[in-house]
Amino acid sequence: MKKIIPLILILIILLAGCVEQKEAKLKIVDQAGREVEIPAKVERIVSLWPEATRVLFALGVEDKVVGLDSYSKTCPILTRAFPEIKNITDVGSPLRGTLSVEKLAQLKPDIIFMRTDDPELADKLQESLGVPV
Template identity: 40%
Template sequence: MMLRRCLTGLVLALLPLAAAPAYAEVCATDDADREVCLPAPAKRIAALSPGATELVYAAGAGDKVVAVVAYSDYPPEAKQVPSVGSHTRMDLETLVSLAPDLVIGWVTGNPAEQLETLEALGMPVFYIEPRTVEGVAGAIERLARLAGSEAAGDAEAARFRDGMAELAERHAKAALVSVFYQVWDEPLMTVNDEHLIGQVVSLCGGVNVFGDLSRLVPRIDDESVLAADPEAIIAGGMGEENRHWLTHWEQYPSLTAVARDNLFFVPPSLIQRPTPRLLEGSRILCEKLETARARR
């Protein structure tokens, strides 16, 4: 309660700084199915996940970003923006002091109580969590609308849609490849077909061996992978050049993926963030599955 009172006082003190000239109201519906309206296009944006940061820049509003969180490393200029903690725990006092007039929250990644506190202080919070290719494109367009950068945002959304559509068409008749995608190592985790990564696997002509599981990101074990015997194993690892998750599977030479040397790495920032760079990650994943087909 004391923190909220202090933050409220800080917000009131900063209101003159956040004041903007009169414009037409701008509105967009977020991924929590809430209509968010601003009295004018946002001029000071806080992006509370690395993916949100990328999406705001993709929407042509990077120059308006005044706050990010840890690991917001793309585009490179985002690393120069003040960080207000991690996506799981923000420093609200620092965030409020930066006087954002729009906060981009992560539906399932940010602490709900912290986002609710920001809303109680009168800050508009726009929730995002794209779960489809169209969801990524739509998020770019909606953020561009709220930031007044529609021309740039709409162009980037169209580029992304067209690129993904071309990739899907190219692999529509490709021979199917059974795939295990490893999203984490301890505990061992994968994705189902509803997950955006699972959708990319399908787009590339892959069959996710754990696609039918009910959880979006299910926990599994080595025995489950051995029983499924995928033709290819794809992992992202914890870093852009880190392949060590794949070496774990080399202890199982009977696995088809190991026997055929179909252990593939895709940089996680290209495939595990719902941003336009998913197009680049999808191209790499599709290339890996083409390699697997050639090794039959």
């Protein structure tokens, strides 16, 4: 009996380690007042807003940016400051009505940044892609 109890405890500890870990997420309230759940670890980013693009590149996370809006791709200030922008996929523009949801889906982003003046579009993208916007 004395040998069985420690064996059972070890077995319980080993099995507890086999439980599937959920990916850590953070709940935030965005500038539009929407509650959004975002992953704690982000590897793939799409920016649909030049201001967000500037901030992402200034923070040095340009290697995680996989898609940009059309204006970020052609903005003279951004393209001069960050020439590597030309190598990032253009997903169109929500302001010009050229946003390609198909391209967004192909890029498999972990998060999408966009302006706060169109929360309906943010909700629609979040629902259709399953990605926080």
